[in-house]
Amino acid sequence: MIDHRYWARYLQRAVDDRREVQGIGAQIGELSLPDAYEIQETLVAERMFAGDALAGAKLGLTSKAKQEQMGVDEPAYGWVPSSSVLGADAEVELADLIHPRAEPEFVFVMGDDLASPNCTADQVLDATERVVGGIEIIDSRYEAFKFTLPDVIADNTSAARALIGESGVAPRDVDLTQVECTFTVDGELTGTATGAALLGDPAECVAMLVRHLARKDRGLLAGWIVLAGAPLGAEPLAPGAVATAGYSHFGDVTVRAV
């Protein structure tokens, strides 16, 4: 039995000290997925006790682009603290982070609570108020931004900041699989993808998250945001960098690294 609180504090200290740390699995032999989610939960719960709140949830590693970039072939689930949420056009202070990277995100804004052990994409669309564009700033707490699936889960799936776009669309007013996303860093296009890059359908990603949460009798709450995952690889942010995620049906989102 490993000490979940010990490892949660180990990761929180890395955040606080802005310092990369060694993977947990390498230090204990092997980190199981249930233990990894327990560490994540303790980490997030301790932040809530320190005065933060939950703004929503996230998926990671839901596209081939991300899975190949990180060498991990399964999705992971995490939480989005309120303190990490920024507007559609925001500055991110690099000195607050370790080695941040930016990636585009499809973001669901929930209109209703949603809890179901066999949740479908259709139920997700019914419970969603709108879908907006976003940019997630990820900042793995691990050395060289390298990790195994259990390690990245313990680290709340590298979550650091989330920029959430303003305009968006009602979920049934557009075919989300056809929404196009472009990502540009300092004027240079890094890639383009459609919503279909997210396991075939962004709404199916959210349904997977809901099925995952149901295993612990949990669900999504009305008003929460859900990041479905990046359809394109993440890009490192150098001082002064400007990254824009453009979407065919949502407003653009821009982050400036300062």
Ligand code: OOG
């Ligand atoms: C893990 C987080 C992945 C996404 O959208 O795929 C993620 C990482 O790549 O550090 O947030």
Ligand code: MG
């Ligand atoms: Mg992400």
